[in-house]
């Protein structure tokens with residue numbers, strides 16, 4: 001008999017993409033030609049000057065040891081501070097307001113251990129990136145889901161949070177530009193959130209992984225631009241989406257110094273930091289030429305501007321996202337999102353993700369990613385439109 005796994009792990013549902021990966025493998029084994037608009041993972045390579053910086057650093061034996069700083073190399077934190085000041089106009093103290101992360105997901109998952117006692121609440125969006133709720137469960141906490149509705153621009157209604165929940169909450173998680181809806185938040189909304197944090201003594205955690213994936217020249221704000229934000233906010237950033245570096249595992253947290261210290265204390269007991277050669281490559285990314293970021297934006301924008309008008313021409317009214325590489329589209333034909341996605345996969349050979357996997361308020365939507373694995377992206381978009389068109393005509 002296998003050793004029973006802990007309840008905290010049993011309670012966590014299987015990572016949803018595992019199911020989809022299984023269906024995909026089955027279809028591929030049957031010889032189907034699929035267009036995969038599923039997982040959001042940049043298909044463009046990491047820019048060469050960043051790869052070069054890694055190679056050079058990896059040949060320097062002084063990068064091979066533990067990074068004993070705990071917070072990340074001083075030069076890495078300086079590079080983050082410089083990037084942050086030029087991008088958002090916010091000054092950060094590299095001595096106490098910046099923490100290196102093994103990808104932002106790592107920091108997001110660990111912040112719950114720093115702040116939740118068993119029974120404490122976190123406030124999380126619905127739909128959402130699932131780590132906010134699974135991180136809560138790992139820490140023995142409970143989560144209250146704040147609905148994100150299209151009519152409110154996918155911004156939560158803070159006034160609708162019951163007072164007793166707000167009182168028992170320690171953390172509030174937000175994510176703009178938003179996965180999965182593609183929504184962006186104006187600075188005015190961040191001001192309201194910061195005020196909520198002050199009033200309820202809640203640490204506001206903002207996942208800003210998509211800050212640079214924005215279109216038509218849009219520059220989205222950081223929550224630290226809001227008045228008084230550093231007293232109650234921590235913001236998570238990642239090099240993954242900005243520089244096509246998902247596999248490299250490097251990101252950072254910035255903001256409230258007590259929160260940075262608490263996160264750091266969890267991390268020093270769990271991991272031993274980011275490989276120093278990867279930190280040096282990250283410095284090259286943050287301080288080097290930024291045309292690669294413009295190229296990344298242009299590539300997704302071109303795909304967005306082919307896919308969305310194509311869907312509209314098929315009679316599917318889908319809005320163009322202003323940011324992120326996700327298209328969030330209402331389900332047609334009165335089907336559940338999982339059934340709609342299954343039909344698109346079976347009959348249209350297009351893989352996309354049912355909105356219900358992101359929470360109950362994701363029901364009624366599907367998510368398409370503009371990251372497309374395969375040689376000819378435009379051909380694949382045409383192929384997807386053909387497959388989707390066939391399915392829609394049969395509804």
Ligand SMILES: *Cc1c(COP(=O)(O)O)cnc(C)c1O
Nearest residue numbers: 103104105129179209238240251
């Ligand atoms: C991709 C993603 C991240 C995690 O990125 P890392 O590779 O761990 O830095 C965090 N939040 C959201 C919403 C994401 O989609």
